[in-house]
Amino acid sequence: MPQLQRLVITSEQLQGEQIALTQEQQHYLGRVLRQQTGSRFIAMNGKGQWWLAKLDSPKSAHILESLNITTELTIPVTLMVAPAKGNAFDQVVRCTTELGISRLVPLLSERTLLKPSPHKCLRWRRIAIEAAEQSCRQVIPEVLDPMSLTAALRWSQQRGQTTAQYICVTDSAVSGLLSKLAPTQGIILMTGPEGGWTTTEQKQAILAGYRPVSLGRRILKATTAPITALSVIAAHLEQHSVSEQQEGVT
Template sequence: MQRLAIAPSQFQNQQIILTAEQQHYLSRVLRLRDGDRFIAMDGLGHWWLAKLEGNQAQILEPILQPNTELPVAITLMAALPKGNGFDEVVRYSTEVGVVAIVPLVSDRTLLNPSSGKLERWRRIATEAAEQSERQIVPTILDPVPFATALSLAKDKNYICVARGDSPHLRDCLQNKDFAGSGDSPNPQSPIPNPQHPSIAIATGPEGGWTAAEIENAIASGFQPVSLGRRILRAVTAPLVALSLVAAAFEDEKIVG
């Protein structure tokens, strides 16, 4: 059954007030007609069976779905690549299971994104969450300098580096001891505090991190890690790193 992400503000008295874009998507793209049913998801873990009624939809009943989320809350901090490469980063990282994406402006970042880019990334994340049957839609923050992002450190923090003798991320993830995990509420953080233990993964730009950036990350509690002997593109490294995390924790029950 088709899925549609709905903002919580669109729910009114067992009705969903559809936007013009959503009406077009349901009727023109999905070819649904009045009376057809679809799944409405609020991006916060709740799903409902809904019936299309013109420019609205009637909520029929809540749906209990199997948990599709990882038992760790992953925040991806990715340096912005040139061109439209960050579109791919957002789409694939959403499918893999991140809860938040922080676009980074690093010392070697070439892209200066407009406000329209941020809106596009959030739309891509919503579409990817619908397609992959995620229970939540990842939060995408405004682009920030890397030094600012370091203050968003989680329970475990890794910065991916291309060269050197850093341990492989896979090996670091073998130790799943998250004792004392679960972020204490931080009202200063724009990222929702997860109920699960949390991991931050930082990936660099074309040309890699500067030595100063790596030093600052280490001072902020980030562990340098390798993704292998090959040099990965700025749009490939996030997917490789997130896939390693997902593979390590997909079926795990973390004891804190």
């Protein structure tokens, strides 16, 4: 089914089995993709459910059947990142959505250069929706409002019993993230801003229960580090194919 167009619909758009398309969706299906009445597409509610749908008119569609797919990581992964200047953070939102994050927290650390406006946050949420549609996610990652490091540490301490918490640091004496991953019910991971964490910030996170991990011997850009970290986590959680997992090989 991945070759069919995927569209996120809200609960307000769904009345029984009928879907009322938004003006933007009408334009996209009708004008951009030139889909006719009778064409099929995938409707997703962004919370795990996919349906096969059929266009009844330029403005509406109806559900044909519920689709059974499994594209989510097996546990929720929260990423806390200090946004980079300009639009460089867009790439982080897009790639880490493709890689399966559940939640993204923009962090205001001491060396964070960007103080994101509400407009920026709306933009990141829109990018997360688009990337979720394109990458066949079942769930749209939640992009929270920016938080200070102190608030983020307090937030994650409330989840401390059930999640493994990691802070990526540049100290090469520290073990790699991959070697520290262990069975858990969830992961929270922090990567630093351009210029890195201050020593105080690093200590504060470690005191709050975060384990320091390395992403390798080289210096990664602040925009590369979260993509690398998520790639490693997703690869660890999905080492074996779906069919092997169903057979219990993992």
